[in-house]
Amino acid sequence: MKLPDPYKDESAKTWRIHDAARFTEDRQFEADVVIVGTGAGGGTAAEIFSRAGKTVIMVEMGALNTSSKFNLDEMESYATLYQDGMTRLSLDGSISILQGRTVGGSTVVNWTSSFRTPEQTLSHWQKQWNIREHTAANLSSWFELMEQRLGIAPWPSPNANNQTLLKGCEKLGIRAELIPRNVRGCWNLGYCGLGCPTNAKQSMLVSTIPAALRSGATLIHNLQVSHLNAAGGKIQSLESITQNESRRKVTIRAKTVILAAGAIGTPAILLRSPTVPDPYRRTGKRTFLHPTLFSFGRMPDEVNPYHGAPQSAYSDHFQWQQGIDGPLGFKLEAVPLQPAFASVLIRGFGPAYKNRLTDLRYTSGFLALLRDGFHPESQGGSIEMLSDGSPTVDYPINDYILAGAKRAMLKMAEVFFAAGAKSVHIGHFQSGDYSSWHEAQNAINALAFEPLLLRVGSAHVMGGSAMGPDPTVAVVNEAGRHHHVENLYVFDGSIFPTSVGANPQLSIYGLTAKLAHQMIGDGKIYIERTP
């Protein structure tokens, strides 16, 4: 029995798709618009510009992996679909960073949670970063457009893992709600992080990229951009290297260059491009991660945390409680626990660790996204280049972050016990299995909160090419255009001046749709209305 794969359809045979790993000689291409990266920003931009009649080339460093390959094997999926085979770490090794590396980018492997940029965040950007154009009112119709395009709606049937979060919050009188997801005809399997085999997830792989290809766009995958050549205030060419042993050079010339390689990849390309001016050294600065903490409850009944939509409930109760720029706020969500993924999130040693894994079917997992970048003590990290030319994130975990981490751990434990957990352990190497809220509270307060003892993750890299009107603090202006290069734009999460405070994919879709349409400027809408 086979499921449909749009890339295997008869109609797809006319699509212009090049696997650069098969190039046997150096190549050159030309287009109106070249878009680097095919994730949330690149995919959205590709549909808009190609449907507006521009010749478009999409460049992706990952391979073209489609639903015909999504076999739900954890090892193969992590090794193939994620950056560095899911081994990407911050510079000092204290934060694990999950990002997609495949056509469609992280949208292929994310857990489908789709939130509009919180109004508090947009208001903060306005006040602190002088961003006047992107208010909640101005963005609303663009969010609505992309919600329609990608089938975004609250998921009505949370699995037991997410119900645990809803139940605990309800018992404590904490507001919790259903998460909107970008799915159509979802089978409720729970394997969004391994690539959706049914194509229900409306990732860029199955939505905007096919739309762009149908409109004549070209996709070149397995091609890594090395640098841009700028002269006379414009990008003259883009240089790239094929991802194979022969490492052929590919040169692309385009009237407009759009970087959408994500908040590590985009600053890295700019940092590798010495001819692109950066007089105030702002590129790769203020990188934010939503540092993420994990907690686990042993529930009385089976949870089966590997099955069912991974994330469908959340609470923002602790996000803004102490002011937008006060002590670090956080968002609570559930975390899916397929065995191999669970094995690295759950901390512990020896028999205690084994017992935690043996109890997996009864285990519920929560995570807390720390909203970084809003407080003077939360300046984020920076993109640094390693000696081999690859980028890394240098993100110091300071006392401000650690204090937020402790508060989040305490609240997650409290919610678990309110939901009826028999015991709780947290993502900390010295955590015990606590059998009451009182015990957990005392123990967590006594734990040393230090990097590497805590399991800290991130699936949301933001910032590093911040937007804003002032070139001394921002890399691009509010239109996404580089302050010093007239035909260079950035359309991805790297332009956010702080973290978002929510899973960022819809923020990227909406903002990119707005910026791309403004660039075209004819008042028409080029996103498909009825896919």
Next chain:
Amino acid sequence: MRKSRRDFLRSSGIQGFTFNLWGRVIARSTLPLVTVQALWTSRSEAASFDIPLKHLKAEYLPLLIAITKVSLGLENRDINASDSIILIRNCDHLIDQAPESIRKDLLLLFNILQFPITRWMMGIRSDWHQADPAAVNALIRNWNFGGVRILRYGYQSLLSLLQLSWYAGATPSASTGYPGVPEAIRPYVETIGDYAP
């Protein structure tokens, strides 16, 4: 400013003498290392199997199993040949996908753990396939909880590799009670191949 991960680790003011001193000695003394390792290997019961490994060596298997057993609480469990092969193959696969800087660090760590003199200095006084679990336990606890950041980083990098590689296997994942993918998708998944181009 360009930094290498190793520059950072070496300049971080940490008392990681094992990494800093022996790591440099081993990394830079290729000929003595090969000679000594060859002699040692010839006296050990190195595993032998026919799966291609791009980075790891078959003789690393006893050390992988010894650390996996203690770290993951599997001391009372026999790890059969099939699970062993999956463990080292998955480790090798993940190392292959890692960026060059992390790959070099991990392979250096394996060399340090495998090299008889450094292994002995770290308290493992016999070959890895005969290693005393108590000594392995002490070594790991010292690395993870001893307060030396570089050792904690080294152990945890290795631990994540072993955890992911072990629990991605069918038998270990079933030991968690995991029933596999939902019934509805099984007939379809069986027709899906792998990620080979």
